[in-house]
Amino acid sequence: MEMISQNKSFDGWHKQYRHRSEVLNCEMRFAIYLPPQAVQGQDVPVLYWLSGLTCSDENFMQKAGAQRVAADLGIAIVAADTSPRGDGVANADQYDLGQGAGFYVNATQQPWSKHYRMYDYIVSELPALIEATFPVTSKRAISGHSMGGHGALTIALKNPAMFSSVSAFSPISNPVNCPWGQQAFTAYLGKDRELWKQHDASELMKSAEVRIPALVDQGEADNFLVEQLKPEALQAAAEASDYPLRLRLHAGYDHSYYFIASFIEEHLRFHAEYLGA
Numbered sequence: 310m311e312m313i314s315q316n317k318s319f320d321g322w323h324k325q326y327r328h329r330s331e332v333l334n335c336e337m338r339f340a341i342y343l344p345p346q347a348v349q350g351q352d353v354p355v356l357y358w359l360s361g362l363t364c365s366d367e368n369f370m371q372k373a374g375a376q377r378v379a380a381d382l383g384i385a386i387v388a389a390d391t392s393p394r395g396d397g398v399a400n401a402d403q404y405d406l407g408q409g410a411g412f413y414v415n416a417t418q419q420p421w422s423k424h425y426r427m428y429d430y431i432v433s434e435l436p437a438l439i440e441a442t443f444p445v446t447s448k449r450a451i452s453g454h455s456m457g458g459h460g461a462l463t464i465a466l467k468n469p470a471m472f473s474s475v476s477a478f479s480p481i482s483n484p485v486n487c488p489w490g491q492q493a494f495t496a497y498l499g500k501d502r503e504l505w506k507q508h509d510a511s512e513l514m515k516s517a518e519v520r521i522p523a524l525v526d527q528g529e530a531d532n533f534l535v536e537q538l539k540p541e542a543l544q545a546a547a548e549a550s551d552y553p554l555r556l557r558l559h560a561g562y563d564h565s566y567y568f569i570a571s572f573i574e575e576h577l578r579f580h581a582e583y584l585g586a
């Protein structure tokens with residue numbers, strides 16, 4: 310693993326690393342924010358952040374403004390990339406499939422299955438690397454935006470013992486019923502829609518047996534809201550299964566990082582409560 314940048318921030322450090330991923334079969338990059346408590350030798354809990362379509366490890370770290378509160382609370386933040394990358398990695402012409410659009414699933418279909426195993430990368434390889442390398446505890450939370458909100462919710466719902474809480478901004482809440490999800494799941498998982506449901510937050514929430522606290526924020530002026538995001542499906546699933554979901558709608562906010570920056574402090578404080586930070 311090689312460090313490729315570091316910047317001091319709120320008495321902690323933002324660092325970017327390059328590493329070889331055995332799961333994804335390519336070189337990957339991630340970013341970590343280590344709060345001052347970690348710099349001073351204390352082991353701290355970790356929030357994993359999953360970004361949306363077209364993003365890398367950089368969007369959240371540069372735009373969300375999370376470092377001040379993470380420093381205050383003593384939480385490390387790991388921002389993953391959104392897909393495998395490189396010249397030898399399959400890609401597509403559009404922004405919502407292929408590199409930058411891994412959808413946090415393990416692809417079973419050609420030509421994607423050789424590299425696109427983002428589910429295993431986020432659930433296994435990346436946390437193992439982080440916990441072996443940095444001064445962190447095994448207390449974890451997970452959050453994300455849009456495609457990354459879908460990733461955070463589905464990964465937490467499928468692995469509730471791994472995370473103490475989950476949150477999302479503007480998640481793709483019901484991918485089996487929206488164009489982004491249908492396109493990605495057809496390409497990565499094939500045509501069997503029953504298999505898609507294993508990666509659909511609304512479907513998973515209906516039948517969740519172990520329930521970790523969930524917070525979702527959604528802007529009402531989001532131009533993807535009606536066609537792609539469908540938070541009403543998640544709300545209905547939570548009501549049907551009595552899931553502890555807090556879904557908040559915010560007038561005037563759109564899909565951008567201006568929205569995320571407005572509410573990230575509340576998400577960090579929500580996670581801190583369950584992380585014991």
Ligand SMILES: N[C@@H](CCC(=O)N[C@@H](CSC=O)C(=O)NCC(=O)O)C(=O)O
Pocket residue numbers: 360361362363364368372404454455456457564565566
């Ligand atoms: N370029 C596309 C829209 C891409 C986009 O809006 N990406 C969002 C995530 S959308 C869902 O996963 C994003 O976070 N962009 C990066 C940023 O820094 O804002 C288009 O033209 O429609």
